[in-house]
Amino acid sequence: MRGVVMYAPGDVRVEEREDAKIIEPTDAVIRVTAACICGSDLWPYRGIEALTGPTPMGHEYIGIVERVGDEVRNIKVGDYVVGSFVASDNTCEICQAGYQSRCIHNVMMGSVGTQAELARIPLADGTLVATPGPPDADLVPSLLAASDVLGTGWFAAVAAEAGPGKTIAVVGDGAVGLSAVLAAKQLGAERIIAFSRHPERQALAREFGATDIIEERGDAGAAKVKELTGGYGAHGVVEAVGTQESMWQAIHSARPGGYVGYVGVTHGVELNGLDLFFTSVHLHGGPAPVRRFLPELIQLIWDRTIDPGKVFDLTLPLDEAAEGYRAMDERRATKVLLTL
Ligand SMILES: [Zn+2]
Numbered sequence: 001m002r003g004v005v006m007y008a009p010g011d012v013r014v015e016e017r018e019d020a021k022i023i024e025p026t027d028a029v030i031r032v033t034a035a036c037i038c039g040s041d042l043w044p045y046r047g048i049e050a051l052t053g054p055t056p057m058g059h060e061y062i063g064i065v066e067r068v069g070d071e072v073r074n075i076k077v078g079d080y081v082v083g084s085f086v087a088s089d090n091t092c093e094i095c096q097a098g099y100q101s102r103c104i105h106n107v108m109m110g111s112v113g114t115q116a117e118l119a120r121i122p123l124a125d126g127t128l129v130a131t132p133g134p135p136d137a138d139l140v141p142s143l144l145a146a147s148d149v150l151g152t153g154w155f156a157a158v159a160a161e162a163g164p165g166k167t168i169a170v171v172g173d174g175a176v177g178l179s180a181v182l183a184a185k186q187l188g189a190e191r192i193i194a195f196s197r198h199p200e201r202q203a204l205a206r207e208f209g210a211t212d213i214i215e216e217r218g219d220a221g222a223a224k225v226k227e228l229t230g231g232y233g234a235h236g237v238v239e240a241v242g243t244q245e246s247m248w249q250a251i252h253s254a255r256p257g258g259y260v261g262y263v264g265v266t267h268g269v270e271l272n273g274l275d276l277f278f279t280s281v282h283l284h285g286g287p288a289p290v291r292r293f294l295p296e297l298i299q300l301i302w303d304r305t306i307d308p309g310k311v312f313d314l315t316l317p318l319d320e321a322a323e324g325y326r327a328m329d330e331r332r333a334t335k336v337l338l339t340l
Pocket residue numbers: 088089090091092093094095096100102103104105
């Protein structure tokens with residue numbers, strides 16, 4: 001099978017890999033119908049995360065089930081499926097509480113590498129959700145978005161307690177931040193403030209439901225939120241970047257008693273305890289339990305209530321994945337879809 005392998009920072013190749021196969025009886029193998037490149041794939045690409053050698057890439061996927069192991073009960077050959085970027089049994093106490101990304105048996109799909117023609121899905125019954133049938137072609141990007149960025153933005157908006165009457169601010173205008181805007185709108189937020197300096201991303205944020213745009217960053221950005229909210233701050237804030245500046249920007253944009261849903265993978269963030277103490281905010285985040293939301297998100301997409309696939313602004317065949325990585329690294333693209 002053809003698949004993406006990263007050899008070194010900046011060195012991405014598409015090459016022949018050994019076919020994915022059933023290893024555990026709870027596995028499935030899917031034929032991937034669309035994959036994509038994640039912002040987090042850029043950390044090793046930029047040399048910020050170390051590679052231990054040639055590494056298969058990718059953790060977002062949709063596809064058709066080709067084979068299932070002997071102990072797979074619910075997922076069947078031929079099912080069209082969407083799964084989370086973390087495989088989970090969906091039965092342990094952590095999963096039952098809705099935190100499938102931290103399942104006691106979790107497997108990070110990045111260790112599998114889904115930017116490939118075939119992918120092994122561990123814990124198939126717990127991980128995969130079948131769609132009502134084969135999707136129309138125009139629904140494929142949105143279903144793929146549900147695998148990570150939409151589910152992550154959704155969790156962040158839930159963690160920020162987005163709901164009727166609420167003002168929600170979103171730090172980060174990448175695919176996850178934009179998805180969080182969409183989620184906050186769908187969850188009924190009254191006012192949605194998006195931080196962005198990019199005209200195209202501002203436009204998509206407005207299309208997804210943002211009512212206000214703030215271009216300032218850091219504490220200047222947080223001060224602007226206070227200004228827009230009668231001095232109070234937002235009821236809830238989504239943090240979808242993961243830097244020191246963005247984390248404080250999010251915390252300082254929230255009012256005392258407010259909520260911060262943080263889903264940007266943090267790099268070098270340190271929070272001073274005393275500074276945090278006097279903010280009086282709720283912090284809730286981490287790797288999003290996308291699996292919790294997948295059935296609902298698939299239905300919203302199937303019914304064409306939401307169109308999160310708009311976050312993809314570049315589509316390339318799998319064989320041109322290297323160009324996709326370059327485009328995202330150089331910020332020429334927000335999110336790249338790879339066709340198979
Ligand atoms: Zn579990």
